[in-house]
Amino acid sequence: MERSGLAYALLAALLWGSAPVLEKLGLVKISPLAGLAIRTITITIILIVIAFFTDLTKEVVSVDSKSLFFLVVSGIIAGLLGMWSYFKALKCWEASRVVPIVGAYPLVAFLFALLFLGEKLTLQKALGVLLVVSGVFLLG
16 A cells, blocks of 8 residues: 555656646736636536546535535635635746745645644654755745
8 A cells, every 4th residue: 555655646746746837838828817717617527527427426415514614625725725826926937936935835734733733743854844945945
């Protein structure tokens, strides 16, 4: 199972690493909000088709209210507001500068996990945070 986790993580890095170039090219003649709408509508249509052919609809309909709340708020924060601000940054600035700064989101997640999830600060995590901040500084 660990190998498949690594394989999916590497695939996600490849896909997410290529997306900013496509997004920057796609935003040349349209606003960030229009770009986000096109991206989101496309994803929605694909998910509806997947739901039609799988048990996804049953799972979505049966989700508990607490999970629903957190996922809806997450969608608004990351899927709408976060993606809009990311697209706006791509429209205004170089992708090679935007992506490393946006890529510092693990630092934010780390701090929120300490504060809200009660996760523990370790030397290894502290060094990781230091490396993330250093990388953003060097690339930005």
